[in-house]
Amino acid sequence: MPSEASSVQKLSESFYTPFLSDVAKARLPSPIRSLLPLEATPGLLSLLAGKPNPTTFPFTSLSFTAHAPPSEDGKPAGHDIAVKVSGSDLAAGLQYGPTNGMTPLVDWFSDLQRAVHGRERGEGWALSVGSGSQDLLSKAIIALLNPGDAVLVQSPVYAGVIPLFHSLKCEQIEVEADAEGISTDSLRDTLNNWPADKPKPKVLYTIPYGGNPTGATATLERRREVLQLARQHNFLIMEDDPYYYLYYGNDAERPPSYFAMERADTSCAGHPVGRVLRFDSISKILSAGMRIGFASGPAPILRAIDAHTATANLQPSSLTQVIAHSLLNAWGFDGFLAHTRDVSKFYREKRDVFEAAMQRHLTGLAEWSAPQSGLFFWFKLLIPGADSASVVRAQAFERGVLALPGTVFLPNGRSTAYVRAAFSLLSPEEVDEALKRLRDTILDARAAATT
Numbered sequence: 001m002p003s004e005a006s007s008v009q010k011l012s013e014s015f016y017t018p019f020l021s022d023v024a025k026a027r028l029p030s031p032i033r034s035l036l037p038l039e040a041t042p043g044l045l046s047l048l049a050g051k052p053n054p055t056t057f058p059f060t061s062l063s064f065t066a067h068a069p070p071s072e073d074g075k076p077a078g079h080d081i082a083v084k085v086s087g088s089d090l091a092a093g094l095q096y097g098p099t100n101g102m103t104p105l106v107d108w109f110s111d112l113q114r115a116v117h118g119r120e121r122g123e124g125w126a127l128s129v130g131s132g133s134q135d136l137l138s139k140a141i142i143a144l145l146n147p148g149d150a151v152l153v154q155s156p157v158y159a160g161v162i163p164l165f166h167s168l169k170c171e172q173i174e175v176e177a178d179a180e181g182i183s184t185d186s187l188r189d190t191l192n193n194w195p196a197d198k199p200k201p202k203v204l205y206t207i208p209y210g211g212n213p214t215g216a217t218a219t220l221e222r223r224r225e226v227l228q229l230a231r232q233h234n235f236l237i238m239e240d241d242p243y244y245y246l247y248y249g250n251d252a253e254r255p256p257s258y259f260a261m262e263r264a265d266t267s268c269a270g271h272p273v274g275r276v277l278r279f280d281s282i283s284k285i286l287s288a289g290m291r292i293g294f295a296s297g298p299a300p301i302l303r304a305i306d307a308h309t310a311t312a313n314l315q316p317s318s319l320t321q322v323i324a325h326s327l328l329n330a331w332g333f334d335g336f337l338a339h340t341r342d343v344s345k346f347y348r349e350k351r352d353v354f355e356a357a358m359q360r361h362l363t364g365l366a367e368w369s370a371p372q373s374g375l376f377f378w379f380k381l382l383i384p385g386a387d388s389a390s391v392v393r394a395q396a397f398e399r400g401v402l403a404l405p406g407t408v409f410l411p412n413g414r415s416t417a418y419v420r421a422a423f424s425l426l427s428p429e430e431v432d433e434a435l436k437r438l439r440d441t442i443l444d445a446r447a448a449a450t451t
């Protein structure tokens with residue numbers, strides 16, 4: 001199965017055929033988009049695509065200012081830089097572009113994957129840009145799963161993927177998670193006790209840093225075990241990682257990503273790479289409204305995702321990609337990474353303020369572990385027989401505070417005493433007031449539960 005095309009041993013293209021869904025296999029290539037790359041042939045006169053003539057577009061230039069990245073030691077630069085998009089860059093931004101993303105941005109992100117995750121180009125993986133990572137997640141799920149397939153899902157899980165699995169009528173096999181991330185005991189038990197006459201799950205969906213909703217980050221040991229189980233039981237890992245760059249830890253060293261580990265971790269030595277499909281997002285670090293995310297992983301799966309894009313939305317927006325690239329190019333990798341450190345510091349401070357208020361108001365009324373990345377606290381209401389849905393949706397709302405009941409993060413939708421609270425936006429004063437209101441709500445609910 002493995003082939004030895006470069007220095008790294010990788011899984012062969014044919015390895016992925018049984019992993020692709022019937023829909024992905026049946027999808028016809030877009031007749032126009034599949035020929036578009038040929039337009040780059042030197043000397044060619046293209047009569048191919050119905051591209052509008054850009055001289056008819058009214059935009060003549062685009063200028064914006066952005067913060068200069070902080071210095072290495074985290075000091076804010078204190079000034080803005082001016083970025084201008086004009087000429088051929090603007091023309092490209094206003095025109096249709098490649099299905100998998102604008103080439104300069106795809107190249108920038110690919111180089112970032114090399115710098116951050118140690119993945120060299122030409123080692124069997126590809127990268128596509130999407131309209132947010134959600135776009136790519138939904139297309140990947142359609143590319144990999146047939147209706148009714150079993151899928152391993154870290155639980156509790158990002159509420160945005162449950163409807164995707166649900167609409168495909170997938171059997172969502174919940175893999176428990178705790179403060180150390182996904183539970184490998186739960187994963188191992190499930191797989192070791194899998195019925196012999198039933199096809200094993202092909203995919204594990206996991207959020208390794210700052211899991212939404214729990215905020216937990218998987219430890220190095222857990223990650224190693226997950227990779228080992230993936231090889232043993234032959235599944236692919238969907239590593240959904242929008243909180244990677246927000247990691248603030250508990251002063252603990254950041255563990256490497258699955259994408260990095262399958263290439264370089266000693267526990268994976270001697271095994272071919274190609275089991276990890278990684279999803280990154282710029283939503284939490286540059287802008288959520290630009291709708292830009294990128295998927296990196298085995299080329300056959302990325303081709304299936306691109307084939308879906310070619311017929312669904314043709315491509316992510318050229319213009320926001322060109323804007324993002326202009327900024328990233330002006331900053332460079334060092335500037336980008338300095339900015340992400342600044343963002344993670346910002347959220348760490350927000351977390352600390354929120355936790356201090358939790359301690360002031362909810363000690364003895366709720367239980368929690370501090371998140372290590374992301375924007376959320378996940379806590380259990382200490383109310384006898386509590387179903388957080390009724391407490392949060394009705395009683396807390398009446399007292400003027402809103403949070404999400406834990407049930408929406410459970411694939412099987414069972415009731416739970418857990419609640420998710422986002423701490424990204426409120427000021428310290430507002431946090432204090434929100435948690436006071438929550439305390440009063442919990443006290444009422446406890447009184448009601450004991451009468």
Ligand SMILES: Cc1ncc(COP(=O)(O)O)c(C=O)c1O
Pocket residue numbers: 131132133134135158160207212240241242280281282283288292293
């Ligand atoms: C775990 C997870 N995955 C994916 C997404 C979607 O992010 P994007 O804005 O890149 O589509 C989110 C958004 O909150 C998320 O929490």
